Amino acid sequence: MYDVYEIRKDFPVLEKVIYLDSGATTQTPKPAVEAMNDFFYNYAANYGRGAHRLSIQATNAFEDARETVADFLNAPPENTIMTKNTTDSINIVANGIGFESGDHIITTAVEHHSNYVPWLRQKESGVLVSVADIDSEGFVNPNQIDEMITENTKLIAVGHISNVFGSVQDIEKIIKIARRNNIPVLIDGAQSAGHMEIDFKSLDCDYFAAAGHKGLLGPQGTGVLCIKDPDTLQPSVLGGGTTSEADLCGFKTKSSPECFEAGTPNLPGIIGLGAAVEYLQKIGVADVETHDNQLARSAADRLNEMDGVSVYGPKNRAGLVSFNIDGLEPHTVAMRLDQLNICVRSGYHCAMPGQKALGINGSSRASFALYNTEEEINIFIDAVSKIAESRN
Numbered sequence: 001m002y003d004v005y006e007i008r009k010d011f012p013v014l015e016k017v018i019y020l021d022s023g024a025t026t027q028t029p030k031p032a033v034e035a036m037n038d039f040f041y042n043y044a045a046n047y048g049r050g051a052h053r054l055s056i057q058a059t060n061a062f063e064d065a066r067e068t069v070a071d072f073l074n075a076p077p078e079n080t081i082m083t084k085n086t087t088d089s090i091n092i093v094a095n096g097i098g099f100e101s102g103d104h105i106i107t108t109a110v111e112h113h114s115n116y117v118p119w120l121r122q123k124e125s126g127v128l129v130s131v132a133d134i135d136s137e138g139f140v141n142p143n144q145i146d147e148m149i150t151e152n153t154k155l156i157a158v159g160h161i162s163n164v165f166g167s168v169q170d171i172e173k174i175i176k177i178a179r180r181n182n183i184p185v186l187i188d189g190a191q192s193a194g195h196m197e198i199d200f201k202s203l204d205c206d207y208f209a210a211a212g213h214k215g216l217l218g219p220q221g222t223g224v225l226c227i228k229d230p231d232t233l234q235p236s237v238l239g240g241g242t243t244s245e246a247d248l249c250g251f252k253t254k255s256s257p258e259c260f261e262a263g264t265p266n267l268p269g270i271i272g273l274g275a276a277v278e279y280l281q282k283i284g285v286a287d288v289e290t291h292d293n294q295l296a297r298s299a300a301d302r303l304n305e306m307d308g309v310s311v312y313g314p315k316n317r318a319g320l321v322s323f324n325i326d327g328l329e330p331h332t333v334a335m336r337l338d339q340l341n342i343c344v345r346s347g348y349h350c351a352m353p354g355q356k357a358l359g360i361n362g363s364s365r366a367s368f369a370l371y372n373t374e375e376e377i378n379i380f381i382d383a384v385s386k387i388a389e390s391r392n
Ligand SMILES: Cc1ncc(COP(=O)(O)O)c(C=O)c1O
Pocket: 023, 024, 085, 086, 087, 088, 112, 114, 115, 159, 161, 162, 163, 188, 190, 191, 210, 211, 212, 223
């Protein structure tokens, strides 16, 4: 197991606050920030092969970062698309499949809006969308998805880890069901990539979307999309970078990954992401998973013991815990915690359908990452306990 106090030195902001909002965005370690500085100070230039030396250096650094991320997720680099965020990755699929009236999509009630609204939108073109239920702990039943399949089902889109409940879905079973029925499947890995081992090849899903700025420790404005077969998607944004030839009559589009990366990419961000993933690789994602889950489970158990505090999600949760204090709005709880130097998220966490289905009007959420400590959890638990007691 790595030394959490040693790695905290790479995240200076942690000296100032107790940061329990890594589910929204993680902090970025020094080596990744330094890699971005190096780009700005020494070789900032645009992407493009065979141009001047700075451009070649910038292009090579971008491609090295792609290789690092692809290697980390065990995906082919040529089918690993560097995007802006998870939402962008999912929309590349939603706009690229070319759904037609009468097609059918299956998603679930536990999804983040990013893996929900792009599918609902397809209804405007006559596509049918089925939404699988969640149980009281935020789990989807793969058998229900199996039963929802029709001969017109063109995609199953499921989140790996719920950003509200911390429930880890049985995506292996869902992917098997999809394979058996020859239906493509998209996994929203926003909360899983970097928090647990992901092996794109052995998962055998068609599309895996993830954030660079969450578990992968990269900067904001970075994301990734792994695609099994790029021929299943039409690029939805075209222009510079995607075009191999153009004349007055038409154009030819490049192959993957360039055809999905229109315009100037986020070179500094992706280079920072590559350095962040190298950092994570050295620490070891299996240890990170154990660490995050242990903190979340211990926090959830202790919150559960408090009078007037409701905790959502399963006992065997991934690294986050959502909760409410009776009689207090989630934002009020988050603001009081902030006054005590503790940063948590509050509201619906961009995942309204699942919470509404379970009668939850938003919640506060503490989410954990490799740099959080038991001491921080103790301080957080004391703070929640005091806020809960002060209501009386
Ligand atoms: C499960 C899930 N999916 C999608 C997203 C959207 O991610 P991004 O902000 O990278 O677009 C989030 C963000 O919190 C999430 O938790």
